[in-house]
Every structure is written in structure tokens, then in C-alpha cells.
Amino acid sequence: MPDSSSSFPPATPALARFAKLVVLLTFALILLGGLVTTFGAGMAVPTWPTINGEMNPPGWWEQNHVFLEHSHRLTAITVGVLTGILCAWLWRNWAALIVAFVISGLADAVGRPLHLDGNLIAQLRIWPPAFVFLAMLFWRRSGPITAERGLALAAYLAVCVQATLGGLRVTQETAGFLDSAMVLRIVHGCFAHVFLTLVIILAARLSPVWRELAQGEPLADGRKISRMAWAAVILYFAQLIVAAAMRHPGAGLAIPLWPQAQFDGSWLPAQWTTFITLNFLHTRVIAFLLFGHVMSMIPRIARSAKNEPRIARPAWLLIFLVVMQVVLGVLVVWKGKHPHVTTTHVFNGAAILGTAVLLAVRSGRRGAASTTADLAPNLTPARA
Numbered sequence: 001m002p003d004s005s006s007s008f009p010p011a012t013p014a015l016a017r018f019a020k021l022v023v024l025l026t027f028a029l030i031l032l033g034g035l036v037t038t039f040g041a042g043m044a045v046p047t048w049p050t051i052n053g054e055m056n057p058p059g060w061w062e063q064n065h066v067f068l069e070h071s072h073r074l075t076a077i078t079v080g081v082l083t084g085i086l087c088a089w090l091w092r093n094w095a096a097l098i099v100a101f102v103i104s105g106l107a108d109a110v111g112r113p114l115h116l117d118g119n120l121i122a123q124l125r126i127w128p129p130a131f132v133f134l135a136m137l138f139w140r141r142s143g144p145i146t147a148e149r150g151l152a153l154a155a156y157l158a159v160c161v162q163a164t165l166g167g168l169r170v171t172q173e174t175a176g177f178l179d180s181a182m183v184l185r186i187v188h189g190c191f192a193h194v195f196l197t198l199v200i201i202l203a204a205r206l207s208p209v210w211r212e213l214a215q216g217e218p219l220a221d222g223r224k225i226s227r228m229a230w231a232a233v234i235l236y237f238a239q240l241i242v243a244a245a246m247r248h249p250g251a252g253l254a255i256p257l258w259p260q261a262q263f264d265g266s267w268l269p270a271q272w273t274t275f276i277t278l279n280f281l282h283t284r285v286i287a288f289l290l291f292g293h294v295m296s297m298i299p300r301i302a303r304s305a306k307n308e309p310r311i312a313r314p315a316w317l318l319i320f321l322v323v324m325q326v327v328l329g330v331l332v333v334w335k336g337k338h339p340h341v342t343t344t345h346v347f348n349g350a351a352i353l354g355t356a357v358l359l360a361v362r363s364g365r366r367g368a369a370s371t372t373a374d375l376a377p378n379l380t381p382a383r384a
Contacts, residue, residue: 015086083199204361
């Protein structure tokens with residue numbers, strides 16, 4: 001997938017704002033998902049995607065756990081639809097989106113008379129429309145396949161996969177397959193952050209700031225800051241995987257103390273079970289690796305980015321968020337996994353990821369030398 005200096009069609013202010021809306025709703029979705037897990041509401045509705053065959057039965061908002069789980073689902077549907085719109089907008093193919101919506105609507109009309117399972121009908125709403133949508137995008141393609149179009153396509157596929165993972169998690173647990181349901185919980189929680197990463201990169205490239213960053217002299221150490229930010233992203237995903245494998249089975253307090261690991265003051269656990277090992281990795285090892293790595297960026301940022309606020313702002317925000325994450329992590333242990341503290345810790349983690357990704361792409365862009373192609377109008381975009 002070639003990298004282009006600007007999207008084709010050229011990014012308009014409306015398109016840039018729409019991409020940012022998708023990012024904001026994705027953060028809201030992750031927050032709701034965190035609340036669902038914290039309050040144990042994931043199986044408040046044991047059917048998917050409906051509640052006993054209805055999408056919005058009367059009174060679903062009156063039960064707290066049902067409200068959390070179904071609000072999460074409705075927000076996920078909204079994010080999925082908006083991602084499809086964003087993809088169609090970038091590919092200049094509204095016909096593909098309309099056809100996909102029609103096919104999705106036919107799933108009920110075809111499935112219910114055949115008495116198909118509700119889960120199967122839901123999958124028919126997702127994948128046949130998705131395949132037709134993708135086929136029409138390439139069949140009636142206008143213009144080159146730019147990096148922005150590729151990212152939009154990847155985000156659309158990712159949101160379809162995420163919906164499938166979420167649905168299977170519910171149906172597998174309802175059917176009594178608890179081990180596979182637990183694996184799906186962990187993968188579903190981690191994959192949400194992959195989708196978040198994709199839409200943040202896309203929104204950053206569609207923003208007017210993206211073009212502005214290519215102008216003028218390249219930022220000293222810009223690419224080094226970018227590499228360090230990407231390293232922080234990798235460390236974050238390692239931390240996320242361990243956290244999900246610990247949090248979903250309920251092992252968040254496998255080591256109920258901090259900083260010591262035992263009541264006698266020892267810094268190491270007396271025994272190393274799977275959950276204790278995961279907890280130790282999460283609360284001690286990877287947490288301090290990430291903290292130390294981000295703190296090591298301070299001198300470089302202070303020296304190189306002090307006169308470039310579009311780099312400095314996300315850099316200093318990242319440092320602040322990482323410090324807050326350590327404080328929140330300690331409070332999770334000291335407060336015995338208080339639900340509000342725990343959920344804030346989860347959401348702050350997503351904010352760390354989003355800020356690190358934004359810093360990585362912006363500093364990489366600003367650190368690259370400007371070229372005539374970067375500054376010229378997008379009249380002859382590079383072709384795939």
C-alpha cells in the first residue's frame with residue numbers, strides 16, 4: 001500500500017471531522033466495554049444481538065446491567081455503521097454502502113421464515129453485506145488505492161471482526177463453552193485497541209495538521225521520537241494482553257498488595273501460579289518498562305519539540321497519562337478494585353495508546369524531509 005502525502009479524494013474539513021467523530025465514539029465504546037467487564041454485565045443479556053428476539057424491548061434501560069451491556073452493543077453498531085460510511089466516503093462509492101445496507105436488511109426477511117438461529121441471522125447481517133461492499137469498492141474504484149483508503153478498508157474489516165468476536169463470546173458462554181468464551185473475551189478486549197489504532201492513524205492523516213507537518217524544515221529527532229513512540233505502543237499492547245488475560249478471569253488482585261508482594265514485606269511472591277505471574281508482569285515488570293521508556297523520552301522532547309506544539313502537546317500528554325496510569329494502577333490494588341477506579345484505569349490506558357499512536361505518526365511525518373510532492377496540490381496522486 002503506497003504512502004501518499006494526501007488522501008484521494010483530497011481530505012475535506014467535513015471528512016476530517018467525521019473521522020474524528022469515529023475516534024471519539026470508539027473511545028466511548030471502549031469505556032462502555034470497560035464498565036461492562038468491571039460490573040460483570042457481559043452476560044446480562046444471554047442472547048446476541050437482540051434481547052429475547054427484540055432489538056430494543058421496553059424497559060431494557062431500567063436494569064443497570066442490561067443497560068450497560070445493551071448500550072455497549074448499540075454503540076458498537078453505531079461505530080460499525082459510521083466506519084462503513086467513512087470507508088465509502090474515502091472510496092467515493094456510496095452505491096456499495098447502500099447495497100450493503102439492503103443486503104443486511106434482507107437477513108431478517110430471509111432468516112426468520114426459515115427459523116434460523118438469531119446468532120446466524122446476525123452473522124448474515126455482517127459478512128454477506130461486507131463481502132459485497134468490498135467487492136463493489138474494488139469493482140467500481142475511482143482513483144488510486146491510497147494509504148488512507150487502505151486504512152479505512154482495514155478499519156471496516158476490523159469492526160466486522162470485532163462484532164463477530166463479541167457475538168461469539170456471548171453465544172459460546174450461553175451454550176456452556178466457558179473456556180472458548182473466556183478466550184474470546186480476552187481477544188475481543190484486545191482487538192478493540194487494534195481498531196482504535198487504525199482509526200486514529202486514519203484521522204491523523206485526514207486532519208489538516210497532516211499537510212501542515214510536511215512544510216518547513218524537518219524536526220530534529222522527529223523520526224527518533226516516532227520510533228520511541230511506536231516502541232511505547234508495542235509495550236502498551238504487551239501490557240494490554242497480559243492485563244486482559246488477568247482481568248477477565250478475575251485475577252486482578254492475585255497479588256493484593258503493592259509495592260510488596262507478600263504481607264511479610266517480600267517483594268516477590270511466595271509461589272508462582274499462572275494468575276500470580278500474570279499479575280506480577282502487569283503490575284511490576286511491563287508497567288515499569290513502559291513508564292521508564294516514556295520517561296526516557298522527556299529530554300529528547302524538551303530539546304527537539306519545544307517549538308513544535310503539534311508534537312509537544314501529545315508528547316507531554318503521553319507523559320502525564322502514563323504517570324496517571326501508575327497512580328491509578330496502585331489505587332486499583334489499594335482500593336480493592338473499586339469499580340470506578342478500575343474503569344478509569346482501563347480508559348486511561350486506551351488514552352495512552354491513542355496519544356502514543358498520534359505522537360508516533362505526527363513526529364514521523366514532521367521528521368521526514370519535505371518534498372515538492374508533499375507541498376503540491378493532489379493533482380496526480382501515486383497509483384497502486
